[in-house]
Amino acid sequence: MSNMIGKLTTSAAVVALLLGIGGTVAQAADMQPFEQFGGKPGIKKVINDFVAIVGADPRINGYFNPAATPHLVYELNQQICALLNGPCTYTGKDMKTAHVGMNITQAAFDALDEDLNKAMDENNIPIGAQNYLTGKLAPMEQPIVTD
Amino acid sequence: MKQLGGLVAGVLGAVISVGAARAQVPDPMSFSQITGSGRLLATGGVSTIEGAGGGGIVPWALITGYGTDKQIGGSVYGTGVTTGGLSASDGGIAIGLFDRVEISYSHYSLYLGNQYAPVVTDTLNGGSHTLDENNEGIKVRLFGDAIYDEYIPQVSAGVIFQQSQNKTLVEAIGARPDGQTYYVAATKLLFDAFLGRDVLLDGDLIETKAYQLGLLGFGSSDDNGYHAEFAGSVAVLLNRGLAVGAEYRTMPRENKAVGHASNYADLFVAYFPTQHVSITAAYAYLGDVAPAVDAPGKSTKNQSAFYISGQLAF
Secondary structure, three states, X not given: OHHHHHHHHHHHHHXXXXXXXXXXXXXXXXXXXXXXXXXXXXXXXXHHHHHHHHHOOOOOHHHOOHHHHHHHXXXXXXXXXXXXXXXXXXXXXXXXXXXXXXXXXXXXXHHHHHHHHHHHHHOOOOHHHHHHHHHHHHHHHHHHOOO | OHHHHHHHHHHXXXXXXXXXXXXXXXXXXXXXXXXXXXXXXXXOOEEOXXXXXXXOOOEOOOOOOOOOOOOEEEEEEEEEEEEOOEEEEEEEEEEEEOOOEEEEEEEEEEEOOOOEOHHHHOOOHHHOOXXXXXXXXXXXXXEOOOOOOOOOOEEEEEXXXXXXXXXXXXXXXXXXXXXXXXEEEEEEEEEEEEOOEEEEEEEEEEEEOEOHHHOOOEOEOOEOOOEEEEEEEEEEEEEOOEEEEEEEEOOOOEEOOOEEOOOEEEEEEEEEEEOOEEEEXXXXXXXXXXXXXXXXXXXXXXXXXXXXXXXXXX
């Protein structure tokens, strides 16, 4: 048993080393998610890239009306800024109302999540801030996915 | 050699699978829609040695593969294990139906070499020195959502029907060759939970008579009752495609014929380069396996093992 504990301790140290990879983890943890996104300009950049990726994604671009994109971009900026505890208030519709009648599937929701991940990766958003935002968005699956 | 074969098959399958994925043209009406992979990377988990989707030794509440509630997913895997003088191989297949029901099959094989006393090896099939077992499993997702529910974990219940292929040996130690293992698993992904990383937690309650997961049969010479056991996993997702974790599983351990056994534990690293391929490497601690039947000068005490497992999923 003591042998096993020794091995587990060694392995825990290895895991801790792995977690330390990147070096920025400690500093990044001190910053709030809003700052880690680079404030409003950083959020704007991520959302512009995200909307472009979604527009080119044949799995889900059929759900979006190109004419409504400027409004969508505005609402997304407000909403994500607010979710990241930035100085914004989301005044758009609640998620259930905003997606009513769109017959969104779980596969479509997950595809959207992948596209957001891609946009955040391209903008080098730290993984902790990415996971924070994903954690805020995940509970929206239930009101949004109706099909 | 069996392990190598499994690995080669895994790699070949991986290449074929990636090629097939590239060749798919999105078409809303096609077969690919139903055999889909609509769920997120790594949310299918990997395969346990008993065939159910989970970690390596702990079944999780997640349904194997990447199918959503409108899709059929699935997975195929092969595992090779080495442990001081013993070697094992394991392979299986599982289907996930509509992210609700999982049906699985696995076969594992433990090659004993000359570790054990003649009383054991003489009773094996044709003197093959191999312990073999088949597992058929079914798991049903009951409620909750590991990823999308803010508070309620995903809870599933399952049963694994197990058949030792070494009837003579198993009966010689007072056990039965067939048995069932019942479990309830609760699994939850916690976002941004540890150093900014997402963490997956799982806990299982298990009812079983299986000794060494059934390789030494079900029940013992003086105890044919079910035992309540516990299993748990914790995994940290270092990034979206790389998880490190630990598992623990308790099991019936007092057996007059084979001696006092240990619980299992493991540490693993799982790498998901794409949804369709994952590779898991693990260090497993099996402890004392069957100390009462050790051959002179050979010991089954304090056993540990390295294993590598490849999985293809859709």
